[in-house]
Amino acid sequence: MHAIRLHAFGPAANLRYEKTDDPVPGPGQVTIAVGAAGVHLLDTAIREGMQGPLPELPELPTIPGREVAGTVTALGEGVAGEWLGKRVVAHLGFAPGGYAELAVADADRLHEIPGRLDYAEAVAMIGTGRTAMGIAQFAEPTPEDVVVIPAAAGGIGTLLTQYAKHAGAVVVGLAGGPEKVRKVRENGADLAVDYKEEGWPETVREFLRGLPASASGEGRAATIVFDGVGGEAGRDAVDLLGPGGHHVVFGWSGQGLHDGAPLRFPEEYLAERDITSQEVLGPVMMRKAGGASPIRTLELKALSEARAGRLVPAVQRYPLSEAATAHRDLESRATTGKVVLEP
Template sequence: MRAVRLHAFGPAENLSYESTPAPLPGPGQVRIAVAAAGVHLLDTSLRKGIQGPPTPLPELPTIPGREVAGTVDALGPDTDPAWLGRAVVVHLGFAPGGYAEYAVADAARLHPVPEGLDPAEAVAMIGTGRTTLGILQFADLGPDSTALVPAAAGGIGTLLVQYAKNAGATVIALAGGPAKTALAAANGADLALDYTAPDWADTVRAHHPGGATVLFDSIGGDTARTALGLLAPGGRHLVFGWSGGPLGLTDAEQDALTARGVRTHHVLGPAMLRAVGAPDPLRVLETRALAEAAAGRLRPAVRRYPLAEAATAHRDLESRATTGKVVLEP
């Protein structure tokens, strides 16, 4: 089969498109003829040799990728034969192997691809979708809410905008450049602003003087620091990333937020899983995400690349040149 392999940690150019033996499924496993493989920002860190807790660094050489959709073409021993030939989507967990024409997965983790979703959309929902719904457990959105969404044209940001609008909230979307702000507006944002413009915060204050009730913070850095100043008293600051660098609040800034009753919640990891309140919380969130997409309430934006162009996909993702979920297609 053809696959993308990493032989040494480093730049995107280290991703090599080459031939390698197709994997064989073990007991309780299936092999999937991959139609779409998800690319995550975490993949770029692991490629560089930077561990992203709790995901360990892979042993080299490795085939990156932890989200795939396609058709089951082979079964391992003791695997339900009903899976053979079915269109499925799965998150592989800590086991990589997605950037390939074939991938192996535990049958217990499979989901049927809902009717009406193509493989790339299903891949977006199995990873990015489940994370989005996990974050939203802490948002308490409704008609009285005003949601401030930086990175609103990204994979998670796109879904947050849609969900907030479905909940009746007012949505202020931030994105970099006119194409991305146009996408956020098309997804339903009431106000879509370019956060690279120097006066974006003044525009928010002019349109929404009461402030936002919740800030979905995936970026940190200067943009998030400015956005925190736009939260209403008692607002929620939901942190699930820091792509723009650390927040770096001074003691005085933190004291001012505390005085206004602004609450910061780090919502990924154990906090998100505990909030689900189920024995297998990740599967619960995956099931919910796929159901939301199947019902048409959430529609992921997808940026597609040929499998052979995985290095380009990594470079574009790292430089913020993409919108939506980045997906490789063999």
């Protein structure tokens, strides 16, 4: 088979498209003919040699990638025969191997793909969709809410926008540049704003003043900010929150992909404003989701929302052979939606 292999940690150019041996499923595993492989921000950190949340870096050479969708072509010992030929999607866990024409996955990680999704969309839902559902559980939108979403054109932002709209909330989506703003508007946001334009917060405030009045008779304030950006844009978004508002932090891409820190506020500031600010990174999401397998709990919810048509992921596709380009584009924030490789 062909695969992307990494022989030395370093820049994206170290990702090589080459021939290698086909993988063989062990007991409890299946082989998947890969139709799409997810590219995650963590993949770029691992490629550079940053351990991050992994127990240890993979041995080299390695085939990166931990999210795949495709068709089951072979079964390992002990796997139910009904899986053969099924369209499936799976998160591989800490085991790499996704950037390839064939991948091995544990059978207990498989999900059958709902009929309406293609392989790339399925990968997006068990990756980006899972994360979006993990974030939303900390401030479930209602028809009474005004939700502000920085980076609303991204993969997570797209799904949070759709999720909040289906819940009946008013959604303000922020994005950088006219093309991304257009995508946010098309995705259903009530207001799409370019946060690179000077004075954008006042544009949002004017929009909020025009909404049906609250009990105070002064329009409405934002009630939830889903913040994966941080930096100046995130701080300006928090300034839009009214008393009782929620600031849900799940990233800080505005400060650089591999550095920076979540946007934090002094307790005195939060108390004075009567708002809450909570960081909901991976372990916190998992504890909140609960269940025997929290990751699977969130994956199932994401796939269920997609099956019902309430969530439609944004996907940016690259040929498998162009994995290095996909990494560079992701690191430079030149992508929109979930990045996937297609053999």
